[in-house]
Amino acid sequence: MSIEETMKRIILLSVGLLHLVAGFSQNGTHSQKTLLWKVSGKGITRPSYLFGTMHILCADDAKLSDSLTAAISKCDEIYFEIKLDDFSGMMKSIQFMRMNDNKKLSDLLSPSDYAKVKSYFEAHGPAILPFSLLERFKPLLISSLIEEEGMDCNATNGMELVIMKAAKEKSKPINGLETAEFQAGLFDSIPYEKQAKDLVNYIDSVGEYKKMTTELAMVYKQQDLDKIDSLTRYGDATIGSYLDLLLYGRNRRWVEAIKPLMQEKSLLIAVGAGHLPGENGLINLLLRNGYTLTPVNNK
Numbered sequence: 403m404s405i406e407e408t409m410k411r412i413i414l415l416s417v418g419l420l421h422l423v424a425g426f427s428q429n430g431t432h433s434q435k436t437l438l439w440k441v442s443g444k445g446i447t448r449p450s451y452l453f454g455t456m457h458i459l460c461a462d463d464a465k466l467s468d469s470l471t472a473a474i475s476k477c478d479e480i481y482f483e484i485k486l487d488d489f490s491g492m493m494k495s496i497q498f499m500r501m502n503d504n505k506k507l508s509d510l511l512s513p514s515d516y517a518k519v520k521s522y523f524e525a526h527g528p529a530i531l532p533f534s535l536l537e538r539f540k541p542l543l544i545s546s547l548i549e550e551e552g553m554d555c556n557a558t559n560g561m562e563l564v565i566m567k568a569a570k571e572k573s574k575p576i577n578g579l580e581t582a583e584f585q586a587g588l589f590d591s592i593p594y595e596k597q598a599k600d601l602v603n604y605i606d607s608v609g610e611y612k613k614m615t616t617e618l619a620m621v622y623k624q625q626d627l628d629k630i631d632s633l634t635r636y637g638d639a640t641i642g643s644y645l646d647l648l649l650y651g652r653n654r655r656w657v658e659a660i661k662p663l664m665q666e667k668s669l670l671i672a673v674g675a676g677h678l679p680g681e682n683g684l685i686n687l688l689l690r691n692g693y694t695l696t697p698v699n700n701k
Contacts, residue, residue, distance in 0.1 A: 434697040435624060435625040435626050435627070436625050436697045436698060436699060436700045437453055437454040437455075437622075437625045437627070437675055437678075437700050438451060438452070438453050438454075438467070438469055438470055438473065438697075438698040438699075438700040439451065439452040439453075439678075439685060439695045439696065439697055439698060440452075440695070440696040440698050441664065441688060441693050441694070441695055442693065442694045442696065443692065443693050443694035444691070444692045444693050444694075445665065446664055446665065446693075448476075448667075448668040449668060450477065450660075450664045450668050450669040450670070450671065451473040451476075451477060451668075451669070451670045451671070451698070452671050452673075452678065452684060452685070452688075452695070453470060453473070453561075453565075453670060453671070453672045453673075454627065454630070454672075454673070454674065454675030454676075454677070454678045455560070455561035455562050455565070455672050455673060455674055455675060456560070456561055456618075456619065456622045456674070456675055457560045457561075457562065457674065458553060458558055458559075458560055458615075459553070459558065459559060459560065459561065459619055459622070460553055460554070460555035460557070460558060460559075460619070461555065461557040461558055461559040462555070463619070463623055464558075464559035464560060464561055464563075464564045465564070466564060466565070466568060467700045467701060469698050469699055469700050469701075470565070470700060471568065473670050473698075474565065474568050474569060474572060474574065474670060475572060476668060477574065477667075477668045477669055477670040478574075478575075478667035478668050478669070479574065479575045479576075479577060479663075479667055479668075479669055479670075480565065480566075480569045480574050480575070480576050480577070480669070480670045480672060481576075481577050481578065481579055481660070481663075481669055481670070481671045481672070481673075482562055482565075482566070482576065482577075482578055482579070482672055482673065483578060483579055483580055483585070483673050483674065484578040484579075484580055484581060484582050484585065485576060485577055485578035485581075486562055486563070486566050486576065486578070487566060487570070487576045488578075494583075495581070495582035495583050495586060498582070498583045498586040498587060499539045499540060499543055499586045500538045500539060500540070501538060501539070501540055501594055502590060504538075505538075505594060506537045506538045507519060507537040507538075507541065507544070507598060507601075508537065510541070510594055510595055510598035511598050511602065515602045518602065518605060518606075519537075519544075519601060519602060519605060520533055520537070522605050522608075523536060523544070523547070526547075526548075527547060540586065540589040540590070540594065540597060541594060541597035541598045541600070541601040542589050542592065542597045542600070542601070543586070543589065544601055545597070545600060545601045545604050548604050548605070548608060548611060553615065553616075553619065554616060561672070562672060565670075565672050579655075579656050579659055579660075579671075579673070580652070588647060588648060591644070591647055592644055592647075614633070617633065618630070618633050621633065622675060625700060627675065627678055627679035627685075628679060630675050630676055630678075630679060631676070631679035631680045631683070633676075634649070634676035649676065649677060649682075650682040652677070653677055653682060653683060653684050653687055654682075654687065656671075656673070656677075656684065657684065657687045657688060657691060661691065671684075
């Protein structure tokens with residue numbers, strides 16, 4: 403794997419830690435299972451589309467449906483969480499992945515726990531990134547790399563990368579709702595000591611963590627937003643404690659950012675599926691802002 407592919411994978415995995423009229427019922431559940439939604443109404447002359455991605459899947463499962471392919475063809479511009487085709491920008495963002503004050507993992511852990519983490523990543527981490535570099539990353543970003551180990555397949559891919567490839571083939575502009583710098587900065591609000599402790603816990607229970615990753619991939623393939631919402635909120639204790647920081651607050655900012663854009667052009671907004679469902683998910687926030695959201699068959 404090249405350094406460019408590795409950096410995109412790390413950034414996408416870290417993003418994964420952070421994430422309706424016809425399909426939205428009174429109890430907040432989605433009666434139609436789909437990851438693709440059409441956004442219309444409120445003076446929009448051409449509809450936009452909202453799609454829930456998963457940042458890491460078995461390569462055979464990372465496919466475009468006919469409906470998603472059509473949405474890519476129809477839209478004027480594609481928005482991911484970050485601008486994924488800006489490799490130079492992503493390389494610059496490495497400095498923001500590091501902990502502040504020149505901290506490194508050995509400053510946060512006992513010698514035995516540090517040795518455990520080092521041994522694990524020297525055996526399982528990306529060969530192109532030495533542990534001497536990884537150990538300066540914010541621990542939750544290091545934890546995100548364990549997710550890929552949970553996929554029971556020889557090759558992995560992410561829906562963002564598949565969509566980006568199709569967008570480039572159709573000469574569609576690509577943009578981002580946030581910067582990699584902003585995303586990495588979110589993790590500074592979670593104490594590094596807590597992140598480091600959780601990293602050790604992940605490694606101690608890596609078998610259970612892999613089961614959770616497998617379950618999330620299965621639920622994603624079923625396009626069951628309600629189960630994705632449940633796994634997002636209750637499947638990870640660390641994330642569950644910081645949902646407003648990592649999920650809901652970002653959803654609110656994104657809605658405010660895309661409202662004027664949708665008046666001017668047709669967008670495909672492709673963000674982590676965990677951002678779509680729930681009371682504070684993008685679907686409900688857009689509904690509350692007066693838009694019509696229609697589920698689109700995504701088989």
